[in-house]
Amino acid sequence: MNDLIKYAPDLAAGFLVNVELSLVCAVLSLIAGTVLVSLRVAPTPVLRTAAATYINIVRNTPLTLVLAFSALGLSDTLGLSFSKEPSTNAFWLVVLGLSAYTASFVAETLRSGINTVPLGQAEAARAIGLTFFQSLRMIILPQAFRAVIAPLGSVIIAMIKNTTVAMAAGYLAESAFVMKDTFDDTGVSIPIFIGLVLAFMAITLPVGFLAGRLARRLAVVR
Amino acid sequence: MTETGGSTPLVKLEGVNKHFGTLHVLKDIDLDVQRGEVVVVIGPSGGGKSTLCRVINRLETIDSGTITFDGRELPAEGKALARLRSEVGMVFQSFNLFSHKTILENVTLGPIKVRGISRQQAEQRGMELLERVGIASQAGKYPAQLSGGQQQRTAIARALAMDPKMILFDEPTSALDPEMVQEVLDVMVTLARDGMTMMVVTHEMGFARRAANRVVFMADGQVVEQGPPAEFFTRPSTDRARDFLSKILTH
Numbered sequence: 001m002n003d004l005i006k007y008a009p010d011l012a013a014g015f016l017v018n019v020e021l022s023l024v025c026a027v028l029s030l031i032a033g034t035v036l037v038s039l040r041v042a043p044t045p046v047l048r049t050a051a052a053t054y055i056n057i058v059r060n061t062p063l064t065l066v067l068a069f070s071a072l073g074l075s076d077t078l079g080l081s082f083s084k085e086p087s088t089n090a091f092w093l094v095v096l097g098l099s100a101y102t103a104s105f106v107a108e109t110l111r112s113g114i115n116t117v118p119l120g121q122a123e124a125a126r127a128i129g130l131t132f133f134q135s136l137r138m139i140i141l142p143q144a145f146r147a148v149i150a151p152l153g154s155v156i157i158a159m160i161k162n163t164t165v166a167m168a169a170g171y172l173a174e175s176a177f178v179m180k181d182t183f184d185d186t187g188v189s190i191p192i193f194i195g196l197v198l199a200f201m202a203i204t205l206p207v208g209f210l211a212g213r214l215a216r217r218l219a220v221v222r
Numbered sequence: 223m224t225e226t227g228g229s230t231p232l233v234k235l236e237g238v239n240k241h242f243g244t245l246h247v248l249k250d251i252d253l254d255v256q257r258g259e260v261v262v263v264i265g266p267s268g269g270g271k272s273t274l275c276r277v278i279n280r281l282e283t284i285d286s287g288t289i290t291f292d293g294r295e296l297p298a299e300g301k302a303l304a305r306l307r308s309e310v311g312m313v314f315q316s317f318n319l320f321s322h323k324t325i326l327e328n329v330t331l332g333p334i335k336v337r338g339i340s341r342q343q344a345e346q347r348g349m350e351l352l353e354r355v356g357i358a359s360q361a362g363k364y365p366a367q368l369s370g371g372q373q374q375r376t377a378i379a380r381a382l383a384m385d386p387k388m389i390l391f392d393e394p395t396s397a398l399d400p401e402m403v404q405e406v407l408d409v410m411v412t413l414a415r416d417g418m419t420m421m422v423v424t425h426e427m428g429f430a431r432r433a434a435n436r437v438v439f440m441a442d443g444q445v446v447e448q449g450p451p452a453e454f455f456t457r458p459s460t461d462r463a464r465d466f467l468s469k470i471l472t473h
Contacts, residue, residue, distance in 0.1 A: 043299075120318035123281055124377075128332035128384055129308025131301065138335065143322050220321045221366035 003189040007182050011192065014175035015199050021094060021163040021174065022203070026156055028099035033106025034141065040111060043132055051107070059104040063097075063162055067169040070097030090171035097169055102159045109151050113144030118222070146218045153211025157204045175199070230293055232257045232388055232419055233278055238287035240273055247273045249443040251287070255388070255421060260414045262430040262451070263423045265440035266466060271423040272315075274440065275392045278421065279310040292387060308336050311381030311389035315396050317373040319365035325352065325376050326361040329383045337384070344383075351379040355409050371402030375409055388419040395426055427471065431455060439463045 004011075039051035058066065070093045074080040082092035117140050125135030145152075164176035172181075179196055183189065231254035240248035247270045255261050263271045276282040277289060280296050280303060289296045291310065297303040319328050329348040333339040339347075352358040355375040357368070365373055374394055381389050391410065395403045407429050414420060414433040424430065430437055430451050437454040439447045439462075447460045455471075458464045 118316075118318075120314060120316050121320065124312070124314065124318035124320065124380075126304075127279060127281065127307055127310075127312035127314075128380065129304045129306075129336040130332070131304045134335060138331065139320055146322065221364065222321050 003182075003186055004191040004195050007178075007186075007192060008195075010178050010182070011175055011196065011199075014173060014178035015196070017091075017166075017174040018160070018163045018176075018200075019203070021091070021098065021166065022160045024095050025098045025102060025159055025163070028095065029102035029106050029159065030152075032099060032103035033110060036103055036107035037110040037114070038133065038136055038141075040107060041114060041136070055104045055107055058101055059108065061101075063101055063165050064168040066101045067094060067097040067165060070094070070100075071169040071171075087171070087173060090169060091173070094163075094166045094169045094171045098159065098162060098166075102155065102162070105155045105158070106152065109148050109155055110141070110144055112151075113146075113148035114140055116147040117143045143220050146215075146220050149215040149218065150211050153208050153215075156211075157207055160204055160207070161200065231255055232259075232292055233421075234288075234290045235277075236288050236290075238277065238289060239285045240270075240277060240282065241285055247443050248277070248284070251443075251445060253438065253445060255419060257387075258417045258419055259435045260418075260420045260422065260433050261436050261438055262434040263421065263438045263440055264425065264427070264430060264466075265446070269441045270443040271440050272392050275390045275421060275423050278388075278390055279307050279312055281312070304336070308332065308384050309387045311384060311386035313374070313377050313381055313389060313391045313394045315393040317365070317370070317377050317397070319373055319376055319380070321365055324362055324364055325357065325368070328365070328376055329380050332380065332384050348379070348383060351382050352376070354382075355379045356405070369402060370398045371405045374398065374402075374406045378406075378409055378413070382413075388421070389413070391420065391422040391424065393423050393425070395424065425470070427455070439466070441466070 036051050036055060039047040040055065042048055071090070074096070075089065075093050081089055083089045121139055121143065122135055125139040130138065163174055166174045167177045175196055179192055182192060233253075233255040235251050235253045238248050238251040239246070251274065253274075263274060265271055273282055277284050278291070291306060297306055319325075320331065323331065326345060326348050329351060330341070330344040333344040333347065334341055349358055349361060352361055355378055357372050357375055357379075360368055360372060365376070368376065378389075394410070395406050398406065403426070407426060410420070410422070410429065411433045422429070422434075434451045436448060437451045438445055439454065439458075439460075441462050447454070447458060447463045454463070455467065458467055
């Protein structure tokens with residue numbers, strides 16, 4: 001217990017990084033996932049194939065490898081740099097990798113949502129003269145989103161927990177790394193371990209609860 | 223109504239063929255619809271009536287033949303196709319109102335997003351149209367809160383809001399409870415009297431008698447017979463039509 005109190009400031013600072021990563025990645029992966037699914041269902045075969053290929057590759061690659069590629073491949077080898085400050089650069093490399101990874105799950109979740117929207121909705125949208133992307137944006141996606149709020153919540157919860165893999169991209173600031181680092185100094189401390197688990201649950205449980213409530217409130221009645 | 227094409231037909235189908243897999247649903251269809259004309263398409267189920275309706279705004283593509291609308295061949299895709307569709311209203315059997323939008327939003331979406339009319343103007347016109355079809359008091363509700371008849375009248379208002387040159391009705395009363403059929407037909411009869419060009423796929427023979435200029439009888443993917451309703455219903459010239467009429471008009 002003393003260990004937990006002693007190292008609490010470090011762990012809290014680390015946990016704040018997890019929260020930052022979660023917020024930024026949630027926004028980016030929802031946007032990128034929406035763009036991806038739009039291409040995935042587009043009438044142009046080239047766009048459909050490109051999106052499907054991306055989703056299938058990224059979704060089926062272990063996250064540690066995606067993050068390692070982001071740091072070692074994109075940054076070290078290909079020279080992608082977000083900042084001269086190494087820790088800032090590492091932060092954004094994690095954001096890039098984790099968002100790119102999560103976006104593929106968001107896209108697939110949204111696609112299953114699109115499948116719940118009756119074909120007649122798209123036909124009616126086309127019949128009043130909306131173009132494909134207009135009808136997707138105004139008619140299909142709003143209904144698809146509402147149908148998959150709960151599963152999207154699960155995707156976001158998984159993403160929040162996945163921020164603890166950031167060290168795979170060489171970013172050594174978030175709480176799971178701080179914990180491991182602390183254990184290396186002091187030996188394993190069960191209170192620290194439990195404290196960190198509770199901290200994550202303090203975020204993920206409300207996300208799940210909120211998603212469930214929103215799903216019920218915003219459900220499209222047919 | 224703009225008479226851009228003079229006396230040329232608004233819609234002209236020539237040698238139109240359409241297959242669904244091995245099923246030949248439209249066989250060499252030649253058909254004109256004049257401006258202001260109300261054409262009622264009747265015939266047995268599976269005869270190609272709905273498909274005929276849906277190829278005119280290209281919700282279904284055709285395999286061969288040509289369809290011209292207002293003097294121009296139907297565009298294949300893209301913005302030109304969207305523009306054509308905005309000029310052809312469509313009313314579906316299953317209403318297909320946008321479930322996540324209110325009744326008024328359903329009616330104003332097209333004018334605002336496709337025509338670029340201001341929200342205020344679109345809402346004013348939308349309310350007028352809802353008034354005209356008798357559901358102005360429901361404007362703030364969602365489709366699922368309305369009866370089938372009210373939903374279908376909304377769908378008609380949604381089509382009218384685009385100021386279409388023509389409205390296609392694909393079995394507009396087939397999904398309705400019997401007591402709601404009349405309220406929808408009344409709106410359609412009024413439209414017909416006001417000079418709207420209409421193609422109506424229906425089983426409502428009463429509507430055909432009251433409002434149609436011409437009845438087209440379709441069976442097995444072909445136009446078997448067509449003519450003015452009085453003539454068609456009293457003296458059908460083909461056995462196929464006589465047989466069909468004897469089955470539906472006896473009771």
